[in-house]
Amino acid sequence: xGTILEMRNITKIFPGVKALDNVNFEVEAxxxxxxxGENGAGKSTLMNVLSGIYPYGTxxxxxxxxxxxxxxxxxxxxxxxxxxxxxxxxALQPYMSIAENLFLGNERxxxxxxxxxxTQLEARELLKKVRLNENxxxxxxxxxxxxxxxxxxxxxxxxxxxxxxxxxPTAALNDEDSNNLLNLILELKKDGITCILISHKLxxxxxxxxxxxxxxxxxxxxxxxxxxxxxxxxxxxxxxxGRTLVNRFPKREPKIGDVVFEVRDWNVYHPLIxxxxxxxxxNIKVRRGEVVGISGLMGAGRTEFAMSIFGKAYGTxxxxxxxxxxxxxxFNTVRDAIDHGVSYLTEDxxxxxxxxxxxxxxxxxxxxLKKISKRSFIDQNREILVAEEYRSKxxxxxxxxxxxxxxxxxxxxxxxxxxxxxxxxxDVxxxxxPTxxxxxxxxxxxxxxxxxxxxxxxxxxxISSELPEILGICDRIYVMNDGRIVGELTREEASSExxxxxxxxxxxxxx
Amino acid sequence: MENIxxxxxxxxxxxxxxxxxxxxxIFFQIATGGILLYPMNVTNLVLQNSYVLILAIGMTLCILxxxxxxxxxxxxxxxxxxxxxxxxxxxKMPMFPALLITLAVGLIIGIWQGFWIAYVRIPAFxxxxxxxxxxxxxxxxxxxxxxxxPYPKEYQVISGGFIPDFLNFFGAGFNVxxxxxxxxxxxxxxxxxxxxxxxxAGYGFENSPTLFFIIQAIIVVCGIxxxxxxxxxxxxxxxxxxxxxxxxxxxxxxxxxxxxxRYIYAMGGNEKAARLSxxxxxxxxFFTYVNMAxxxxxxxxxxxxxxxxxxxxxxxxxxxxxIAACFIGxxxxxxxVGTVIGAIIGALVMGVLNNGMSIMGVGIDMQMTIKGLVxxxxxxxxxxxxxxxxx
Numbered sequence: 001x002g003t004i005l006e007m008r009n010i011t012k013i014f015p016g017v018k019a020l021d022n023v024n025f026e027v028e029a030x031x032x033x034x035x036x037g038e039n040g041a042g043k044s045t046l047m048n049v050l051s052g053i054y055p056y057g058t059x060x061x062x063x064x065x066x067x068x069x070x071x072x073x074x075x076x077x078x079x080x081x082x083x084x085x086x087x088x089x090x091a092l093q094p095y096m097s098i099a100e101n102l103f104l105g106n107e108r109x110x111x112x113x114x115x116x117x118x119t120q121l122e123a124r125e126l127l128k129k130v131r132l133n134e135n136x137x138x139x140x141x142x143x144x145x146x147x148x149x150x151x152x153x154x155x156x157x158x159x160x161x162x163x164x165x166x167x168x169p170t171a172a173l174n175d176e177d178s179n180n181l182l183n184l185i186l187e188l189k190k191d192g193i194t195c196i197l198i199s200h201k202l203x204x205x206x207x208x209x210x211x212x213x214x215x216x217x218x219x220x221x222x223x224x225x226x227x228x229x230x231x232x233x234x235x236x237x238x239x240x241x242g243r244t245l246v247n248r249f250p251k252r253e254p255k256i257g258d259v260v261f262e263v264r265d266w267n268v269y270h271p272l273i274x275x276x277x278x279x280x281x282x283n284i285k286v287r288r289g290e291v292v293g294i295s296g297l298m299g300a301g302r303t304e305f306a307m308s309i310f311g312k313a314y315g316t317x318x319x320x321x322x323x324x325x326x327x328x329x330x331f332n333t334v335r336d337a338i339d340h341g342v343s344y345l346t347e348d349x350x351x352x353x354x355x356x357x358x359x360x361x362x363x364x365x366x367x368x369l370k371k372i373s374k375r376s377f378i379d380q381n382r383e384i385l386v387a388e389e390y391r392s393k394x395x396x397x398x399x400x401x402x403x404x405x406x407x408x409x410x411x412x413x414x415x416x417x418x419x420x421x422x423x424x425x426x427d428v429x430x431x432x433x434p435t436x437x438x439x440x441x442x443x444x445x446x447x448x449x450x451x452x453x454x455x456x457x458x459x460x461x462x463i464s465s466e467l468p469e470i471l472g473i474c475d476r477i478y479v480m481n482d483g484r485i486v487g488e489l490t491r492e493e494a495s496s497e498x499x500x501x502x503x504x505x506x507x508x509x510x511x
Numbered sequence: 512m513e514n515i516x517x518x519x520x521x522x523x524x525x526x527x528x529x530x531x532x533x534x535x536x537i538f539f540q541i542a543t544g545g546i547l548l549y550p551m552n553v554t555n556l557v558l559q560n561s562y563v564l565i566l567a568i569g570m571t572l573c574i575l576x577x578x579x580x581x582x583x584x585x586x587x588x589x590x591x592x593x594x595x596x597x598x599x600x601x602x603k604m605p606m607f608p609a610l611l612i613t614l615a616v617g618l619i620i621g622i623w624q625g626f627w628i629a630y631v632r633i634p635a636f637x638x639x640x641x642x643x644x645x646x647x648x649x650x651x652x653x654x655x656x657x658x659x660x661p662y663p664k665e666y667q668v669i670s671g672g673f674i675p676d677f678l679n680f681f682g683a684g685f686n687v688x689x690x691x692x693x694x695x696x697x698x699x700x701x702x703x704x705x706x707x708x709x710x711x712a713g714y715g716f717e718n719s720p721t722l723f724f725i726i727q728a729i730i731v732v733c734g735i736x737x738x739x740x741x742x743x744x745x746x747x748x749x750x751x752x753x754x755x756x757x758x759x760x761x762x763x764x765x766x767x768x769x770x771x772x773r774y775i776y777a778m779g780g781n782e783k784a785a786r787l788s789x790x791x792x793x794x795x796x797f798f799t800y801v802n803m804a805x806x807x808x809x810x811x812x813x814x815x816x817x818x819x820x821x822x823x824x825x826x827x828x829x830x831x832x833x834i835a836a837c838f839i840g841x842x843x844x845x846x847x848v849g850t851v852i853g854a855i856i857g858a859l860v861m862g863v864l865n866n867g868m869s870i871m872g873v874g875i876d877m878q879m880t881i882k883g884l885v886x887x888x889x890x891x892x893x894x895x896x897x898x899x900x901x902x
Contacts, residue, residue, distance in 0.1 A: 313787060335789040344787065352787055355780035357847050366777055367788040369770035377768045381714050420788070 004029035004194050005050075005163060010061035012045055012054060019045045020059070021218045027163070027211075032185060032195045034205040037215035038240055038439040043198050046215070047165050051085040052078040066162070082162030086152045088171060094141035099123035101140055102155050126154040130184055146177030153184065164188065165196045170204060174298065182208050202233045214239040241440050249472030250444065252451040256475065257288030259326070260459045261342070261428045266320035268308040274316060278304045280483045282320075286428060286459040291450060293474030294463045295499050301483040302463045303347055306430045310344035311337040324427075338367055343426035345417055347433040347463070349410075353417045356406030360398060361387035363405050364419045371423075390419035394449060411442025418449060429453060430461040435469060447473050467496045481506045527896075528840060528856050528889070535860060539867030546870050547863070550744035558817065560862035561670055561751045562588065562810040562826075566833035567840075567854040568762050569806035572799045574837050575766075577779045577846035579635035581800065583624065583642030584807040584833060588826030590646040591617055591811035596659035596821025599666060606665050610812065617808025620646070621801035629797035643830070651823045660820035669816040672750040686747035693739025697732045704728060751813055758806075762851045775799060779846025835882070836861055839889040860885065 005027040012020040020042045027033045035043050048054050050063065052072030063070045065081055072078045075085075092101050099119050108118040123136035132150040134143060140151065149169055156164055166185070170178040178201075185195055186208055199205055205212060214221040214236065221239045224231050268279035278301050286292050294302050307314035309322065311334035322329050324340055331337040337344070346352040354363055364387050365372060372382045387401040394415040398408060405416050414434060421429060431450070435443045450473060454460055464470050470477060477494050479487035479502040487502030539547040546552060566584050573579045594616050598609040620642070627638045661667075679687040708718050718724070742748055766772035777785040778792045786792050810829070815821050840857030842849030861882060868878045 310787075311789075333789070333791065334787060335791065338789045346784075346787055351781070352783040355777055355784055355847070357843075358776065358780050362773070362777075366773070366785070366790070369773060373770060376770070377764075378770065378773065380768070381710060381716070384716060385714065 002029055003027065004066060006062075006064040007046070007050065008062040008064070010046065010049055010059055010063075012042075012049055012059040019218050020049070023061075023215070023218070023220050025213060025220060026223070027194060027196060029194055030189060030192055031210040032189055032197060032208050034197045034199060034209035034212045035215065036199065036202070036205065036212060036236060036240060041215040041240070042218040043215055044167060045218075047085060047167060047196070047198065050078070051075055051083055051165065053085075079159055082160060083165070084156035084159055084161040084163070085165040086149075086156060086167065086169065088168045090145075090148050090152055092140045092148055092151060092155075095139060097137050097139055098127070098134060098143070098151055099136035101151055102126055102136075102158050104155070106159055122158070123154075126157055129157060130154045131180070144177075146173050146180065149173065149177070149181060150184070153188075157188075161193060163194045163196065165198075167198045168200065169197070170199065170201060178204065202236055205236075206231065206233070212236065216240060216242055248440075248444070248468070250448045250451055252454065252473075254289060254291075254454065254475050255457075256290045257457070259285050260288050260324070261286045262323040263309060264321045264323070266305065266308070267318070268304060268315035269317040271314065271316050278315060278483050279308060282480075282483075282485050284461075284478055284485065286461060288459055289454050289457050290476065291454050291460040291462055291474050293470040293477040294461065294480055295467065295470045295477055296465075296480035297503065298465060300480045302480050303432055304483075305480070306344055306432055306461070306463060309337070310334060310342065310430065313344070338424055338426075341425070341427035342430070343367075343421040343424050343428070344430040345421050345432060345434055347436060349413055349417050354405045354413055357404060359402045359404055360391065360396065360408075360416050361401040363416050364390055364423055366420060368420075368424045371425075386423060390423060394419055395445065409438075409442075411438040411445070414438055414442070414446065415449075418446070422449075422453065426458065428459045428461065430463070432463045433465065434462075435464070435466070443469070467499060470499075471495065479503060527892070528853065528860065531889075532856055532860050532863065535863050535867070539863060539870070543867060543870045547867055548741065550741045552866070552870075553738075553741040554745045554749060556859075556862055556866055557749055557752050557755075558670060559866065560858060561755060561817070562814045562829060563832045563836060563858045563862065564755050564855055565758060565806055565810040565813065566829060567836040567858045568758055568851050569803035570830075570833040570837050571840075571842060571849055571851050571854040572762075572766070572775055573635065573803055574834075574842045574844075575775045575779045575846055575849055576796055576799050577782060578844050579628070579796075579799075579846070580830075580834050581624075581635065581639045581642075581803050581807075582830050583620075583639040583646060584803065584810070585826040585829035585831075586643045586646035586650065587617070587620055587804060587807040588811035588814055588829055589650040589823065590620070590653075591808045592815035592821040592825050593650045593653040593659075593823070595666075595812060595815060596662070597653055599662060600659045600821070606663060613812060614805065614808055617805050617811075618801065620808075621804030624804060625797040625800035628800050629793045629795075635800070639830075650825075654821060654823045656823055658820050658822045662816060662819055666816050667819055668750060669754075670749070670751040670813045671817065671819075673746045674748040674750065674753065676747055686743035686745075689739045689743035689747045692748065693736050693743075697735045700731055700735065701728055754809070754813070758809075759851060759855055766851060771795070771798075776847055779843075779848075781847075832858070832861060835886045839886060841893060844890075857889075860889075 003026055007023065007025040010020050010023045010025070011018070023042065023046060025046065035046070037043050049059050052075050055073045056071035065083065070081065093104065096104070102123050103119055108115045108122060120136055127134065127136060130150045130153050132147055132154065134147060140148060143151070153164070169181055173181065182204060185197070189195065197205065197209065209226065211223055211225050212231065213223040216239070262285045264283050266279055266282040267277065270276040270278050282305060284292070294305070296302050304314050308318055309331065311331045312318055313334055322331065324342070329340055331340065331342070350356065355366070361383060365383050369378055372379050372386060384401065390396070391398065391401055396408070396412050396415045396419070398412060405413055408416065418434070435446055438446070447469070450460055450462070462470065462474055471494055474494070475491055477489045477499065478485050479489065479499050481503045484506065486506035487499070489498055536547065570581060570584070573581050591613050595609055595613045598604045598612060599606065624638050624642050627633045628635045674688060676686045676688045678691050704724070708724065711718050766775065774785065774790045774795050777788070777790055778795050782792050811826065814825060818825070836858035837849060837854045838844070838857070839860055840849065840853030840855070842853065864882055864885060865878060868881065
């Protein structure tokens with residue numbers, strides 16, 4: 001069918017960083033083209049150049065779409081020729097109806113007034129096309145993320161899209177919704193719509209993609225064609241990281257002591273729906289120097305459990321007992337928990353972890369200001385010393401401790417939050433998805449830090465959705481499903497299969 | 512030299528409003544033919560703006576917690592004036608018990624508003640808009656729509672009095688005490704600054720270049736000495752000036768060097784993160800509004816003392832002046848950024864504009880228009896320069 005899009009020698013420079021370096025990218029008409037690479041490899045930057053978010057002139061190189069050289073000044077320009085991008089964070093108005101959202105900025109009008117009948121009619125057609133069985137009058141806030149994603153696609157279709165760009169469309173979806181979405185993309189392909197798919201989930205890519213382009217450090221590594229090249233996950237990973245990953249997890253000889261922290265008969269109810277029980281009779285134990293994993297699918301209740309322990313930061317009608325060093329303790333506030341040597345690193349470092357407008361120094365010391373105060377006045381010199389110490393110890397790449405944390409990369413942001421909690425000198429450190437959204441190199445560094453902490457005799461509770469890392473660094477693993485602990489596995493017993501088996505079995509028992 | 516250039520550039524944003532203030536002062540000094548910086552007028556500037564300066568301090572803290580403002584302060588100023596007036600003028604109560612009761616009333620107002628804002632979590636905008644109506648209404652109820660006057664002499668001292676010139680042994684023609692105080696504070700500043708530099712050097716931290724430091728010290732000392740010269744050439748140090756200076760110094764130390772102060776910034780920067788770091792954000796918000804009401808009470812006392820009456824229309828639009836001062840002084844609309852000193856400079860910019868234009872005979876109508884434009888330009892400058900620095 002020929003080439004629909006050609007991006008030639010695209011170079012985009014941000015102050016101090018070359019985000020894209022002479023990238024060439026070619027998409028055939030009517031294909032599904034996957035774009036893969038580590039975080040920071042330049043995928044999103046490339047798509048932002050393509051869709052006009054970075055206007056013509058802020059990058060060098062050439063974009064040829066549909067045989068014409070393009071110079072987009074903004075997103076409207078690229079939409080006009082038929083390019084639509086759907087971002088990871090959906091851009092829908094929650095308090096507007098599906099129909100209103102579909103034609104937002106593209107209203108169906110008659111003599112300057114909105115033609116509501118036509119809006120309804122066309123909305124219904126579009127929804128049928130994306131197989132979304134919802135009334136077009138429903139407010140967007142009342143439908144789930146999976147359906148919202150479909151509305152976004154329908155919105156693109158309303159603009160007569162030729163090339164659809166999907167940035168991590170399944171990141172927030174469960175398996176069923178993900179499958180639906182992938183099938184829809186295949187369907188759209190039959191209608192002649194070309195699709196660029198950015199995803200970290202290699203299994204999905206292998207399922208739908210016709211070609212795969214791998215980016216690394218702002219440069220194209222290679223483009224693989226299905227049916228021409230031999231493609232499997234290992235090959236793609238190798239291309240992404242530039243080496244075969246042998247040691248993804250640093251080694252550690254566990255020196256495990258007595259039980260330090262124990263939670264008994266823990267029950268928690270939903271804060272807004274008071275008769276929904278989120279955590280059901282959970283019992284866990286953690287020993288000195290031990291890394292204990294909590295594994296489970298999204299929505300299993302792991303974060304809710306951790307936060308409810310951490311000074312009741314989540315939930316209502318919390319019951320159960322906490323023991324620290326064998327003695328019963330009560331954490332009524334976050335402060336109580338911190339003062340008793342229990343710290344919690346949030347899964348959402350941007351919205352619940354860091355103060356992005358403040359610097360590294362203040363972010364590290366926030367929960368521990370007492371430690372650096374003399375007669376209730378903060379000793380600013382000591383604060384600087386502390387910040388400098390952690391900046392070098394955890395190798396936080398930054399211009400200085402006065403750099404705003406909002407300007408750091410994901411991995412370095414995570415190291416700042418880690419520094420904060422290490423400096424609070426906890427005995428028990430709960431890490432909730434500490435490696436989410438950071439690249440392979442930084443992950444390794446974080447694992448190393450976790451190992452060091454365990455060697456120093458701290459107890460670590462490690463929550464993660466990624467099975468390989470749970471298996472790679474934990475001494476013992478609790479499996480959680482639907483608010484219950486449904487299995488406890490030693491390092492030897494644990495495998496992807498045994499964990500999934502625990503979950504599946506418990507699902508069967510419930511139904 | 513390159514180093515100094517860099518330091519100046521880094522500090523330029525921080526000092527932008529201060530430089531703007533100086534430029535505005537120079538402009539009016541020329542435009543009014545030297546009247547603006549006439550010693551009597553400098554003292555007047557301080558007295559006229561005392562209430563905005565006090566309110567701006569409290570308003571800064573409110574804005575820091577997350578862009579919250581307090582619309583009720585103007586009405587609270589009128590209300591506490593009515594209370595103190597009723598106590599002292601109607602009931603002839605002696606000043607000190609009357610002041611204590613007035614302050615207690617302010618505290619209760621703060622607890623009332625703080626409760627709704629921090630624990631019921633009704634937006635501060637709504638609670639204080641309600642407070643604006645409630646306390647204006649109560650003022651009228653107490654005063655029955657009338658103005659009470661005059662206050663006893665000792666009450667008028669609060670914003671009309673001056674520190675006596677007890678060091679003037681030789682019968683000099685100027686206020687000797689003021690000059691001595693100026694010298695003492697200049698020396699204190701220099702000693703503290705040098706000590707801080709030595710400490711930092713001792714830790715091996717980077718200091719600003721020596722030349723830059725010396726220039727900075729000279730500017731500050733000149734500023735202090737100029738001010739004390741102006742004050743001494745008229746009647747000396749106003750009592751209210753001492754109160755304001757103490758408040759500014761106290762609140763600067765509080766916000767910069769104590770944990771509760773840091774919590775206010777943290778809450779405005781990211782409330783969720785602050786809460787998960789053990790900050791009791793409800794408590795922070797509550798005490799910020801209690802504090803605001805108490806400062807509004809002090810402003811109310813100083814204002815009623817200045818106009819020497821308790822009036823039902825006192826304090827109108829004071830909240831807007833205070834809010835404008837904070838934003839001109841660099842506070843962020845979303846919270847987490849801003850300083851007490853910045854708000855003071857913002858308030859002085861507005862004050863000098865008012866005073867200068869009045870001397871020039873510019874009408875009230877034009878004054879308002881110009882002040883509005885200055886607010887808009889100052890915040891626009893801030894927003895645009897931030898966008899540029901982000902690249």
